[in-house]
Amino acid sequence: MKQALDLYCRLLEALCALLMLGMVLLVFGNVVLRYFFQTGWLISEELSRWMFVWMVFLGAVVALREDRHLGTHMLVARLPAWGRQICLLIAQVSMLGISWLLLSGSWSQFLVNQDTNAPVSGLPVSYFYLSGVVFAASAMALIGGALLRSSADLLFGKRVVNQH
Incomplete structure (x- = not known):
């Protein structure tokens, strides 16, 4: 299982790097076009914003x-070790609940926006919410x-919470 998670995270890191490269190329290319040729890519701002959102969410994983x-x-x-473990459990349950709220809200927005297209690229806006x-x-x-x-660990008496 650890190997699968490591592979998944390496894939996400590679995607983040590609998204960063894409953002740099789009934004820098647009700046060069505007400065030297008084023109630009209309799609640059929209796509770079989408890439940024996806990069943030994938990097957060x-x-x-x-x-x-x-x-x-x-x-x-x-706190004593058992207190740190209780706080860790409370934090994890809270994060699980908040992640559920984010999942249900993002999924709702994904469904609502399937028929809505972005103004410049024409891509379905639902892809934006799929990142959540x-x-x-x-x-x-x-x-x-x-x-x-x-x-x-708490039930079997292991003390694994680090003291920072």
Whole structure:
């Protein structure tokens, strides 16, 4: 399972790099065209915005997998080990619930916007909201697995919560 998750995250990292490259090429190319040739690509702004949103959501999955999101440890670090584990469980259950809200909302927007096209590119706007679906589903799988491990650790007496 770990190998599959590692492969998935490497794929997401590669997609993020490609999206970043695409954004740089679109925006820089548009700047050059406007400055030197007094013209530009109409599609540049729209596509670069879509690429940015997708890159952020895909990168957030990788950050979640690597436990790289911001955290506040000032209070939690002062708790005993069992208190840190309880706080971790509360945080994981909360994140799972919030991810569910994001998934259901993004899926609703995906369905609502299937017949709506973007003004310049003509792409279905639903593809924009699909990024939230991909993130939320991936996050729920990652958080769910972490929640199961944390629950088992608490039940069986393992002390695995780091003190930062």
